[in-house]
Amino acid sequence: MRLLDTLWKALDERLELAPLVEFATHKEVPQHRHSWAYYFGGLTLFFFAVQIATGILLLLYYRPTAEAAFESVQFIVTRVPFGWLIRSVHSWSANLMILAAFVHMFSVYLLGSYAKPRELTWWSGFLLLGLAMGFGFSGYLLPWNELSFFATRIGTDMTSKVPLAGPWLLTFLRGGEEVTGATLTRFFGFHVAVLPMLAAALLGLHLGLIQRQGMHVPGHLAEEARTRKPLRFLPNFVLREGVVWLFGLAVLAALAAFFPWELGNKADPFASAPAGIKPEWYFLFMFEALKLIPATVLGIEGELIGLGAFAVGGLVWFLVPVLDRASAHGRRSRLFLALGWGVLAYLVSFTVLSFLGAFQ
Amino acid sequence: MDPVPGTPGISRKSFVNWLLGTSLGATLAAALYPVFRFVIPPEVAEAPVNRVLAARLSELPLNAGKVFRFGSKPGIVVRTATGEVRAFSAVCTHLNCTVQYRPDFQHVWCACHNGHYDLQGKNLSGPPPRPLEVYKVDIAGDDVYVTKGA
Numbered sequence: 001m002r003l004l005d006t007l008w009k010a011l012d013e014r015l016e017l018a019p020l021v022e023f024a025t026h027k028e029v030p031q032h033r034h035s036w037a038y039y040f041g042g043l044t045l046f047f048f049a050v051q052i053a054t055g056i057l058l059l060l061y062y063r064p065t066a067e068a069a070f071e072s073v074q075f076i077v078t079r080v081p082f083g084w085l086i087r088s089v090h091s092w093s094a095n096l097m098i099l100a101a102f103v104h105m106f107s108v109y110l111l112g113s114y115a116k117p118r119e120l121t122w123w124s125g126f127l128l129l130g131l132a133m134g135f136g137f138s139g140y141l142l143p144w145n146e147l148s149f150f151a152t153r154i155g156t157d158m159t160s161k162v163p164l165a166g167p168w169l170l171t172f173l174r175g176g177e178e179v180t181g182a183t184l185t186r187f188f189g190f191h192v193a194v195l196p197m198l199a200a201a202l203l204g205l206h207l208g209l210i211q212r213q214g215m216h217v218p219g220h221l222a223e224e225a226r227t228r229k230p231l232r233f234l235p236n237f238v239l240r241e242g243v244v245w246l247f248g249l250a251v252l253a254a255l256a257a258f259f260p261w262e263l264g265n266k267a268d269p270f271a272s273a274p275a276g277i278k279p280e281w282y283f284l285f286m287f288e289a290l291k292l293i294p295a296t297v298l299g300i301e302g303e304l305i306g307l308g309a310f311a312v313g314g315l316v317w318f319l320v321p322v323l324d325r326a327s328a329h330g331r332r333s334r335l336f337l338a339l340g341w342g343v344l345a346y347l348v349s350f351t352v353l354s355f356l357g358a359f360q
Numbered sequence: 361m362d363p364v365p366g367t368p369g370i371s372r373k374s375f376v377n378w379l380l381g382t383s384l385g386a387t388l389a390a391a392l393y394p395v396f397r398f399v400i401p402p403e404v405a406e407a408p409v410n411r412v413l414a415a416r417l418s419e420l421p422l423n424a425g426k427v428f429r430f431g432s433k434p435g436i437v438v439r440t441a442t443g444e445v446r447a448f449s450a451v452c453t454h455l456n457c458t459v460q461y462r463p464d465f466q467h468v469w470c471a472c473h474n475g476h477y478d479l480q481g482k483n484l485s486g487p488p489p490r491p492l493e494v495y496k497v498d499i500a501g502d503d504v505y506v507t508k509g510a
Contacts, residue, residue: 153456153457178432269434272459272460291485303454303489
């Protein structure tokens with residue numbers, strides 16, 4: 001302990017760390033009946049950390065070329081000791097991370113926590129969710145199997161519908177006109193270099209803003225939060241968050257061990273798309289909606305209308321702190337609350353109905 | 361603000377700022393232009409493929425289809441239940457998936473978003489906005505040749 005004391009004193013003398021410790025020990029987390037919502041951002045962060053650790057491990061064996069990718073993942077899951085577990089944890093944790101991020105986002109939205117002065121936190125969180133989906137989309141292709149090949153054909157083809165920049169975007173993403181080994185190599189680069197760098201920067205900003213501004217207490221819970229004793233961040237909140245993380249780890253381990261992620265068949269660019277093809281569950285709401293839109297609506301291609309509607313919807317969701325003017329004055333807008341519940345109902349119902357096979 | 365002698369209205373400071381700004385802009389543009397070009401791969405000169413041997417008639421039973429390679433894109437050759445042979449581009453006009461022949465429907469189908477095309481390649485139902493490109497079929501003995509743009 002004396003050694004630790006000496007080390008601490010030496011560091012404190014040089015870097016003036018005492019104020020940081022002072023800040024952390026005085027930090028408090030308000031308590032009210034919806035304080036459970038405060039744990040989901042941390043849970044998302046936990047799964048992200050698992051992604052970094054397992055992703056680095058997979059890099060030791062993975063080979064990003066059309067000739068070797070599928071075989072290298074096959075080698076990982078069949079020959080490398082615990083390779084099946086590491087790969088399965090990476091795939092499951094990715095899905096749980098997106099799920100935790102969605103719960104986090106909707107709890108933030110429905111509690112009105114995006115309101116001024118927390119617009120930047122909302123925007124950085126929105127972009128982080130976009131990055132998470134980018135991680136999911138790029139990582140999905142890496143095993144170079146049938147499903148991922150067609151998912152990438154569809155997903156990249158959607159970008160070609162962007163006005164003006166569409167064709168350029170398509171070539172940029174695919175590394176050519178078609179989805180080939182060039183696309184795989186690019187997606188690998190995005191997945192392990194570009195996206196992690198952007199995510200690290202945005203995550204730093206997101207967490208920094210939360211530390212600077214503290215937890216938001218919704219107006220209608222302010223009275224309750226005033227009367228209840230707040231939780232000290234150190235050690236109480238951190239310990240509770242630790243329990244949530246342990247719970248997350250338990251769920252992850254059970255899913256990865258009992259339902260190992262499938263590898264499927266190697267991609268064949270000259271085979272038909274297999275029947276029953278579906279994207280990852282977090283794209284199902286979009287996938288099913290695109291299936292329902294007719295080929296042409298009022299003389300315009302249906303897919304353009306669908307994709308345009310999703311783009312506008314995303315923009316409205318992003319701009320909510322500005323559009324919901326009442327929120328800046330601490331009032332809840334019924335319209336935006338209804339919008340939040342409506343979007344949630346749409347996402348959940350389409351995803352569940354898709355799993356139940358209602359759109360066949 | 362001292363105007364530069366002989367140039368009324370422009371202060372020395374704004375002139376220096378303009379020089380610095382444009383230099384910085386030019387430096388950025390000079391650095392970003394190669395990056396912008398680098399991310400788009402060069403065109404690979406490929407011999408244009410207009411005619412390929414798509415299938416052997418003996419391998420193609422009645423009411424069946426086969427996806428074949430047509431240059432860098434997939435094509436589909438279909439032998440109808442009545443024995444006619446037809447060929448189309450296999451790229452779905454909706455979102456770029458590869459279509460297949462469904463013997464149970466007796467027409468062309470895309471698994472990705474449930475698009476249906478008839479035996480003339482016309483989009484029947486589902487989201488596809490346009491018909492499939494139709495290819496010309498020539499049969500020489502057992503060989504099925506498919507020609508583009510005919």
